[in-house]
Amino acid sequence: xxxxxxxxxxxxxxxxxxxxxxxxxxxxxxxxxxxxxxxxxxxxxxxxxxxxxxxxxxxxxxxxxxxxxxxxxxxxxxxxxxxxxxxxxxxxxxxxxxxxxxxxxxxxxxxxxxxxxxxxxxxxxxxxxxxxxxxxxxxxxxxxxxxxxxxxxxxxxxxxxxxxxxxxxxxxxxxxxxxxxxxxxxxxxxxxxxxxxxxxxxxxxxxxxxxxxxxxxxxxxxxxxxxxxxxxxxxxxxxxxxxxxxxxxxxxxxxxxxxxxxxxxxxxxxxxxxxxxxxxxxxxxxxxxxxxxxxxxxxxxxxxx
Amino acid sequence: xxxxxxxxxxxxxxxxxxxxxxxxxxxxxxxxxxxxxxxxxxxxxxxxxxxxxxxxxxxxxxxxxxxxxxxxxxxxxxxxxxxxxxxxxxxxxxxxxxxxxxxxxxxxxxxxxxxxxxxxxxxxxxxxxxxxxxxxxxxxxxxxxxxxxxxxxxxxxxxxxxxxxxxxxxxxxxxxxxxxxxxxxxxxxxxxxxxxxxxxxxxxxxxxxxxxxxxxxxxxxxxxxxxxxxxxxxxxxxxxxxxxxxxxxxxxxxxxxxxxxxxxxxxxxxxxxxxxxxxxxxxxxxxxxxxxxxxxxxxxxxxxxxxxxxxxxxxxxxxxxxxxxxxxxxxxxxxxxxxxxxxxxxxxxxxxxxxxxxxxxxxxxxxxxxxxxxxxxxxxxxxxxxxxxxxxxxxxxxxxxxxxxxxxxxxxxxxxxxxxxxx
Numbered sequence: 243x244x245x246x247x248x249x250x251x252x253x254x255x256x257x258x259x260x261x262x263x264x265x266x267x268x269x270x271x272x273x274x275x276x277x278x279x280x281x282x283x284x285x286x287x288x289x290x291x292x293x294x295x296x297x298x299x300x301x302x303x304x305x306x307x308x309x310x311x312x313x314x315x316x317x318x319x320x321x322x323x324x325x326x327x328x329x330x331x332x333x334x335x336x337x338x339x340x341x342x343x344x345x346x347x348x349x350x351x352x353x354x355x356x357x358x359x360x361x362x363x364x365x366x367x368x369x370x371x372x373x374x375x376x377x378x379x380x381x382x383x384x385x386x387x388x389x390x391x392x393x394x395x396x397x398x399x400x401x402x403x404x405x406x407x408x409x410x411x412x413x414x415x416x417x418x419x420x421x422x423x424x425x426x427x428x429x430x431x432x433x434x435x436x437x438x439x440x441x442x443x444x445x446x447x448x449x450x451x452x453x454x455x456x457x458x459x460x461x462x463x464x465x466x467x468x469x470x471x472x473x474x475x476x477x478x479x480x481x482x483x484x485x486x487x488x489x490x491x492x493x494x495x496x497x498x499x500x501x502x503x504x505x506x507x508x509x510x511x512x513x514x515x516x517x518x519x520x521x522x523x524x525x526x527x528x529x530x531x532x533x534x535x536x537x538x539x540x541x542x543x544x545x546x547x
Numbered sequence: 548x549x550x551x552x553x554x555x556x557x558x559x560x561x562x563x564x565x566x567x568x569x570x571x572x573x574x575x576x577x578x579x580x581x582x583x584x585x586x587x588x589x590x591x592x593x594x595x596x597x598x599x600x601x602x603x604x605x606x607x608x609x610x611x612x613x614x615x616x617x618x619x620x621x622x623x624x625x626x627x628x629x630x631x632x633x634x635x636x637x638x639x640x641x642x643x644x645x646x647x648x649x650x651x652x653x654x655x656x657x658x659x660x661x662x663x664x665x666x667x668x669x670x671x672x673x674x675x676x677x678x679x680x681x682x683x684x685x686x687x688x689x690x691x692x693x694x695x696x697x698x699x700x701x702x703x704x705x706x707x708x709x710x711x712x713x714x715x716x717x718x719x720x721x722x723x724x725x726x727x728x729x730x731x732x733x734x735x736x737x738x739x740x741x742x743x744x745x746x747x748x749x750x751x752x753x754x755x756x757x758x759x760x761x762x763x764x765x766x767x768x769x770x771x772x773x774x775x776x777x778x779x780x781x782x783x784x785x786x787x788x789x790x791x792x793x794x795x796x797x798x799x800x801x802x803x804x805x806x807x808x809x810x811x812x813x814x815x816x817x818x819x820x821x822x823x824x825x826x827x828x829x830x831x832x833x834x835x836x837x838x839x840x841x842x843x844x845x846x847x848x849x850x851x852x853x854x855x856x857x858x859x860x861x862x863x864x865x866x867x868x869x870x871x872x873x874x875x876x877x878x879x880x881x882x883x884x885x886x887x888x889x890x891x892x893x894x895x896x897x898x899x900x901x902x903x904x905x906x907x908x909x910x911x912x913x914x915x916x917x918x919x920x921x922x923x924x925x926x927x928x929x930x931x932x933x934x935x936x937x938x939x940x941x942x943x944x945x946x947x948x949x950x951x952x953x954x955x956x957x958x959x960x961x962x963x964x965x966x967x968x969x970x
Contacts, residue, residue, distance in 0.1 A: 292758045294754070294758060311761070314758060314759060315759075317758070319758040320755075321751075321755060324751055324752075324754065324755055325751030325752045325755070327561065329565065330561065338553065339755070339759065342550060342759035343759050344549075383755075386755065
């Protein structure tokens with residue numbers, strides 16, 4: 243059984259359904275991407291996992307057990323809408339968040355020192371939060387999320403508000419936490435970060451799961467049988483086998499789309515005979531393309547209803 | 548429970564450590580003193596600083612002018628013959644004053660009421676005495692004085708423990724003070740809770756916090772934390788006022804006494820000397836134990852009820868400036884309670900007093916006024932039961948609103964939205 247198992251969760255509001263029988267399995271130790279356009283229901287699902295909201299139907303199990311209020315100590319949650327008490331001192335604030343998650347005072351204090359050291363914020367410990375720059379506040383926020391070393395980490399749009407340098411540092415920290423055994427659930431619409439760090443994804447649209455699987459599987463499913471071909475001479479055409487796609491600015495290789503039923507190796511063999519072939523790669527769609535395509539197609543399906 | 552304690556401690560420390568708390572706590576007692584001291588000081592300065600007023604008295608009867616004695620404020624000059632001399636104020640006692648009872652004052656500017664009453668009282672007494680003397684009956688004046696009676700009404704409360712002199716004035720004053728304290732406390736610290744809730748929302752910290760505890764715990768922690776802040780502030784005020792009072796009393800003791808003496812002179816002369824004594828006696832005879840127990844109960848109940856209301860309503864708005872649409876009805880109810888309290892002081896057994904002291908939204912304020920006059924046990928029990936039952940119900944309802952409200956941004960919530968959230 244998956245570490246975090248979301249089974250047929252339904253959440254209805256007065257005017258609309260936010261989650262419509264959503265299921266999702268997150269394996270232990272993986273980085274899982276929860277994707278979807280705005281209003282798809284990502285934040286509602288995350289709030290249900292965090293027990294901020296209650297599901298109308300369905301279950302959420304963690305480690306094989308149905309989740310209870312006590313389990314929130316096992317989660318570190320960085321919400322999309324986040325902030326800090328501006329008037330509190332940095333050290334006190336981190337310790338407060340740690341203790342709210344059930345740490346003892348001594349534990350929270352020593353952990354706080356370790357993390358401040360790691361992020362080079364030691365001299366800010368007794369400063370008020372409002373005295374910190376935005377970037378430093380984001381780091382304090384991150385420390386507050388992970389201070390109790392939770393086995394499950396949930397980040398909702400973690401990179402929003404981070405400059406590229408800090409975003410990279412955050413990425414390093416997140417990967418390090420995974421190395422230490424944490425399971426990480428990401429919610430984002432930043433597709434490049436999904437390709438870089440996520441192994442599994444689920445795409446939500448209009449309250450429903452429209453796509454799920456490992457990043458590699460999803461890409462294979464959505465490939466369009468396009469090959470990037472590099473030759474020293476002109477490519478001979480063979481309409482029975484492939485069509486040549488129009489060139490695009492900034493692209494050196496020629497993209498050819500294979501005709502239905504033609505295998506990649508057949509096309510390569512034919513090209514090798516008829517042209518001077520110097521290189522070829524199968525073109526897989528980017529997560530960005532898959533995201534846009536899937537969201538658009540579900541939208542048209544909705545409109546046709 | 549542990550989390551609740553953490554939340555209370557954070558709320559308490561952050562408020563008590565804030566600059567505005569420290570400034571308010573130190574400033575208010577001084578403001579209080581200034582407000583109390585300014586009129587006394589002004590009156591004193593006014594008396595000291597003004598020139599002695601020159602008043603010409605033209606007595607056509609030749610009998611009564613001598614009764615007007617000059618003092619350090621007025622100098623009465625009796626003028627005979629030349630009545631055209633320039634004086635800013637002229638008092639003319641006409642020849643036929645005995646029959647008409649009319650005296651004229653001519654002046655260039657306006658005349659103070661104090662001067663008018665001084666002349667009226669003095670001349671009335673003098674002329675009355677002269678009339679009595681003219682009747683030629685020996686010792687008539689003494690006889691009249693003997694016949695004058697000042698009725699002193701003492702109310703005696705009949706109770707199981709026997710007759711007891713009850714104390715309307717002092718008890719009413721005490722009830723009113725307690726009711727006013729409850730009113731001010733609920734308004735001040737209710738607003739503080741609402742601001743604290745809105746601040747967490749605008750800070751966007753609230754979702755981080757409620758991922759670690761129940762929203763209800765956060766709300767309850769706030770209510771209790773702010774309540775403790777309020778009690779701390781009141782305790783400091785009482786101590787500060789005590790200190791300032793003692794110091795000011797010992798420093799300005801003589802001057803104040805002199806000033807107070809001057810202004811109360813007239814009053815003291817007409818008052819029964821036993822008045823202060825009887826007030827003291829009244830203060831001593833008030834049965835404090837039930838009043839204090841009930842005050843604590845109503846204070847806690849009223850605070851819980853209204854603070855939960857403020858917390859729930861605060862959670863529904865994004866900015867403090869949007870809150871007025873929700874707070875206006877609450878403040879209106881509190882105002883009604885306040886005025887019902889005043890009505891109750893005039894007639895503590897009237898229907899307004901009885902009903903408003905049982906209805907939970909007004910009872911914390913009204914019952915405190917009613918209590919010193921004696922309230923049937925069943926009414927008291929019903930009122931306290933209703934207050935706490937309603938307070939718990941409001942806390943529960945506010946918790947439902949709060950849970951949804953703190954995560955609700957953007958579109959302004961209406962009362963209809965709140966009802967949906969409760970469901």
